[in-house]
Amino acid sequence: MRLPNVKIENEKGELIQTSSLLDAKTPMIISFWSTTxxxxIRELNAINDQFVDWQDQADFRVIAVSIDDSRSASKAKAMASGFGWSDFTVLYDKNQDLKRAMNVNLVPQVFVVDADGKVVYSHTGYNPGGEAELLKEIIKLKK
Structure with missing residues (x-):
């Protein structure tokens, strides 16, 4: 599976194409989440806590995709800011187009996507410590 190209809202409220996330150099962790x-939130906070250390081992980006609808989007923005996810790209999938395109049924669902947009790993659910598996998958992608 490849990263589908759909429109999604960025932190500024602008619609962007998901294809614009690809740079042919940097893999991504894409994490689907909601305010409830x-x-x-525990998984994203765990990734955030280790992000700087992980960057010493591999260059990658984290895309946190809120699946909250337009009524809850402002709460999602406040949460992302409050948790200090400033190293992440936070996107808002208010219409759930990306969620549907990537067959996400339950959250948390996390994907590791290589620099060219190919999904190389995914998992659903979160157990403390499970985020280490994501780093292992990113390190495997080093060229």
């Missing part, structure tokens, strides 16, 4: 999903 406690495991989602």
């Amino acid at each position: 999903c406690k495991p989602c």
